[in-house]
Amino acid sequence: MADFADDAIDLALEHFDRIPSGLMSITIWQLGGAVARIGVDETAYSHRGARFALNIPSIWQDPAEDEANIRWTRELFEAMERYSDGVYVNFLGNEGEERVKAAYRSETYERLAKVKRKYDPANFFRLNQNIRPAPVPRRRPARGSGSSV
Structure with missing residues (x-):
């Protein structure tokens, strides 16, 4: 407040x-x-x-x-x-993902999701106020490695 x-x-x-x-x-x-x-x-x-x-x-x-x-x-x-x-994350009950997101600034949430991707990509530690691992960035094919038809 x-x-x-x-x-x-x-x-x-x-x-x-x-x-x-x-x-x-x-x-x-x-x-x-x-x-x-x-x-x-x-x-x-x-x-x-x-x-x-x-x-x-x-x-x-x-x-x-x-x-x-x-x-x-x-x-x-x-x-x-x-x-x-x-909302303070440690005051939350089982209130869902959007409420957990509300506990953080968007930049902070994204940073925590990247940390989660690095250390817990399978989301094993999820029985908490869970932050899902950030998606793995899509890699673009290297130039000249594409196939031609």
Whole structure:
């Protein structure tokens, strides 16, 4: 989050008042400082300019509470989404490839896909927030090596 505006705080508190499980929470990390002093191209972490990170750890034990807890989490997520300018990959659940891509700048994602192609071309390590290996570049035939009809 670029900022944590008063109306965003009010929304978070409003939802917190209705939290369905004592194990759930809303966590807000203040960023900046050392995080912001490292260049955005120096590591895979793409949110160097963010001032805050919000996470919704959705935890409960009783399966009878599934519907209420899932509904609360989704409602809070949707309410806070307008304040978001990205997603931290380590906060993701099983949300699909597009959501994983949203965790990175496009240049960073492409660089990570090339690293994956080099070290894990078969995508063996994929039970995670997976980045698929970049496609192998097509090679053009050398001049004069083509056949003529």
